[in-house]
Amino acid sequence: MEKCIEKYKKLGKNDIDFLINLLGKDRVFVGEDINEDYSHDELGGVSKYPDAMVEVLSAQEVSKIMAYAYKNNIPVVGRGSGTGLVGSSVPIEGGIMINLTKMNNILELDEDNLTLTLEPGVLLMDIGKFVESHDLFYPPDPGEKSATIGGNVSTNAGGMRAVKYGVTRDYVRGLEVVLPNGKILEFGGKIVKNSSGYSMKDLICGSEGTLGIITKIILKLVPLPKKSISLLIPFPDLNRAISTVPKIIKSKAVPTAIEFMQREVILAAEEFLGKKFPDNSSDAYLLLTFDGNSKEQIEADYEKVADICLKEGALDVYITDTDERKESVWSARGAFLEAVKATTTEMDECDVVVPRNRVAEFVKYTNEVQDKFNIRIRSFGHAGDGNLHVYILRDDLSEDEWHKRLSGVFDCLYKKSEELEGAVSGEHGIGYAKKKYIRRQYGEDYIELMRNIKLAFDPKNILNPDKVCE
Secondary structure, three states: OOOOOOOOOOOOHHHHHHHHHHHOHHHEEEHHHOOHHHHOOOOOOOOOOOOEEEEOOOHHHHHHHHHHHHHHOOOEEEEOOOOOOOOOOOOOOOOEEEEOOOOOOEEEEEOOOOEEEEOOOOEHHHHHHHHHOOOEEOOOEOOOOOOEHHHHHHHOOOEOOHHHHOOHHHHEEEEEEEOOOOOEEEEEOOOOOOOOOOOHHHHHOOOOOOOOEEEEEEEEOEEOOOEEEEEEEEEOOHHHHHHOHHHHHHOOOOOOEEEEEEHHHHHHHHHHHOOOOOOOOOOEEEEEEEEEOOHHHHHHHHHHHHHHHHHOOOOOOEEEOOHHHHHHHHHHHHOHHHHHHOOOOOEEEEEEEOOHHHHHHHHHHHHHHHHHHOOEEEEEEEOOOOEEEEEEEOOOOOHHHHHHHHHHHHHHHHHHHHHOOOEOOOOOOOOOOOHHHHHHHHHHHHHHHHHHHHHHHOOOOOEOOOOOOO
């Protein structure tokens, strides 16, 4: 994409005065008043401060800021909780950061249409608590529960329940979006079917804030399953664990989630949380969840799967059917990222997705890469949908050596994902960090098509520039 004809405008006194007049002094932050957290995301791979960070409370405020920025050629980045891992919300060109976390109201629960209308700053954990109190269920289950729903929609986050229920895009019925020029449009709605032209709603989902700023979301809900049981299944090695997954899927006893983990990550989580995992003696584990409305049906499903696992070499099957056991297992799984992070000085992530029957091959390859580059690599992920989270750990490497080895590791891993007919991102997006790899995988014609879509929405390229396809 061509850059704007003029260089982006750096904010001056008049621009700051405009923001203060619109929002008040208490919601406009400049210079040293901007907290360091707003210069990077969770991994901190790239860092840059905005010229101004503003807190907004309504779509109208966002609209006025965008119209002003568009007129004056000022870059703008939208931000939620900042839990991303690829630099999607980092203001590479400075400009204005619009913090949407205070737009955190649940606006309507429509039990007749099974929809929830809410603002983008509502946290994932709060959505779950709210709808479950009404015997309803929002299935997408990304690991980071402090993420905002706006961020989840912007990255089309998946999570652990995707194997049965799908990803965020599958549960977005409608969106209110502020375009780069300040216009407010609504895409989709409460209707179930819609074949009326291009699906703008689905295009916005996963666009990482490059096409518009989401200010309202209508989510699809489903009835809350009455029963849920998890199985923790140890295996002597990871290859046997993951090789079992296709057989589980073929059994038609479809689990809600199928996670894989290795002993090193479990030990890190135990130390990080200060509490024990039910078992830590095996090299590899599958963690499966089953849900439904009938205890008998769930039992029939998990017994079938348990038998498959034991025939494939599982050492045991632990049934976590109490709240205490479930909490000990799933709290550890939810803490894996932070736990691994706590064991090293710095880390970066390779978030790839491959066909389910190629997961074991990819994980085996990560071990080869670990030996080749003499660098620690830890992985876990969603075995049921082929999404792997591979973390490369810096430890005591020098800055130069770290970046040299990291680049080599990434090149190898992303090439392998292409070789196995996978993709460079399963659920964390492209952002700033992965642009090189998406371009290599899809080729220039594909990228040019994405750039033209970006140009149609944002002809001045002011909204979250330098991301995804640029």
